[in-house]
Amino acid sequence: xxxxxxxxxxxxxxxxxxxxxxxxxxxxxxxxxxxxxxxxxxxxxxxxxxxxxxxxxxxxxxxxxxxxxxxxxxxxxxxxxxxxxxxxxxxxxxxxxxxxxxxxxxxxxxxxxxxxxxxxxxxxxxxxxxxxxxxxxxxxxxxxxxxxxxxxxxxxxxxxxxxxxxxxxxxxxxxxxxxxxxxxxxxxxxxxxxxxxxxxxxxxxxxxxxxxxxxxxxxxxxxxxxxxxxxxxxxxxxxxxxxxxxxxxxxxxxxxxxxxxxxxxxxxxxxxxxxxxxxxxxxxxxxxxxxxxxxxxxxxxxxxxxxxxxxxxxxxxxxx
Ligand SMILES: Nc1ncnc2c1ncn2[C@@H]1O[C@H](COP(=O)(O)OP(=O)(O)OP(=O)(O)O)[C@@H](O)[C@H]1O
Ligand SMILES: [Mg+2]
Numbered sequence: 001x002x003x004x005x006x007x008x009x010x011x012x013x014x015x016x017x018x019x020x021x022x023x024x025x026x027x028x029x030x031x032x033x034x035x036x037x038x039x040x041x042x043x044x045x046x047x048x049x050x051x052x053x054x055x056x057x058x059x060x061x062x063x064x065x066x067x068x069x070x071x072x073x074x075x076x077x078x079x080x081x082x083x084x085x086x087x088x089x090x091x092x093x094x095x096x097x098x099x100x101x102x103x104x105x106x107x108x109x110x111x112x113x114x115x116x117x118x119x120x121x122x123x124x125x126x127x128x129x130x131x132x133x134x135x136x137x138x139x140x141x142x143x144x145x146x147x148x149x150x151x152x153x154x155x156x157x158x159x160x161x162x163x164x165x166x167x168x169x170x171x172x173x174x175x176x177x178x179x180x181x182x183x184x185x186x187x188x189x190x191x192x193x194x195x196x197x198x199x200x201x202x203x204x205x206x207x208x209x210x211x212x213x214x215x216x217x218x219x220x221x222x223x224x225x226x227x228x229x230x231x232x233x234x235x236x237x238x239x240x241x242x243x244x245x246x247x248x249x250x251x252x253x254x255x256x257x258x259x260x261x262x263x264x265x266x267x268x269x270x271x272x273x274x275x276x277x278x279x280x281x282x283x284x285x286x287x288x289x290x291x292x293x294x295x296x297x298x299x300x301x302x303x304x305x306x307x308x309x310x311x312x313x314x315x316x317x318x319x320x
Contacts, residue, residue: 002052003051008045009192009193010182011188012183014181014182014183015177015185018045022045025174027053027054032172033146033170034046034146034147034148034176036149036178036224037222040176042176045174046062050102050145055102058101063104064108065107065112073112075132077094077119078096078129078130079092079093079131084131088133094129094131100141100142104142106120106144106146108147109152114160118165120165125168127139152166152169152170180220189228189229194232194235196232197233201233206235209245209246212244215249215254216253218257218261284302284312285318295309295313
């Protein structure tokens with residue numbers, strides 16, 4: 001089994017096609033730009049590409065471009081000689097040199113200060129780096145993968161990112177689709193993550209009732225796989241071996257499910273001036289019809305106790 005199949009859970013055509021291209025480019029030295037919303041697996045993909053490349057036994061150096069202050073970015077990447085600027089008390093080779101022979105992963109590359117972008121472009125064109133205060137450049141053998149959750153094309157059009165660097169970084173662009181667009185992957189990921197975290201915490205795996213699974217499958221997962229992963233870990237800990245129903249799901253998931261499943265017809269009825277009392281009567285009658293008049297079952301369908309249902313039937317003088 002390849003690193004990709006091992007690391008990436010999911011079998012949707014959308015994910016499979018990304019993995020297919022990643023496998024092809026992994027064996028080359030070509031520069032790759034991975035884009036995708038937060039939590040879609042950009043870092044995981046960069047590391048899988050490195051592990052599947054001829055550089056697998058050499059370092060994978062990750063730089064989070066949004067975490068380095070602008071004043072230090074150049075020296076962090078390219079290095080410096082002692083005394084080349086105030087406070088440089090020793091020689092430092094920089095992260096590009098540290099990745100020599102291996103892979104450099106520029107995470108959140110859209111955040112790289114414009115001043116350093118020019119120098120990075122020169123390095124990509126020539127394969128040479130030159131630290132601050134170094135008399136001459138030196139060759140390094142580094143494969144560059146970068147990632148962004150911004151639309152770098154627009155950033156380039158609007159002058160916040162160098163256009164020439166954008167084209168140089170994305171010799172091969174790879175776009176990880178948001179989880180909500182990966183058909184069929186949500187249940188697969190839920191089951192696999194529940195199993196993974198149950199094993200990790202040594203708990204019995206909980207299971208999802210149909211109603212819960214349906215809501216989870218329809219959830220938009222704005223935080224993508226990261227959100228789903230954290231949700232599964234929480235469920236394993238809270239529901240050790242138990243069944244998880246719709247009512248046990250986090251409020252935001254329940255709310256968005258109810259909102260998205262609010263039947264269009266009901267919304268139309270509001271335009272006709274349907275009152276809440278009419279609506280309640282309508283719902284109670286439907287529940288009673290559905291359960292052939294069984295009040296206990298009808299109460300359960302409506303999320304009420306039998307006493308409350310009886311009270312409401314009496315109040316509205318409802319008959320089936
Ligand atoms: N298809 C997948 N199968 C299994 N785990 C995955 C998958 N995709 C992502 N993950 C996991 O989800 C989490 C988030 O992934 P990752 O950090 O790679 O996302 P990202 O795109 O880099 O997010 P950000 O933009 O916020 O940095 C990680 O724990 C990663 O291992
Ligand atoms: Mg990331």
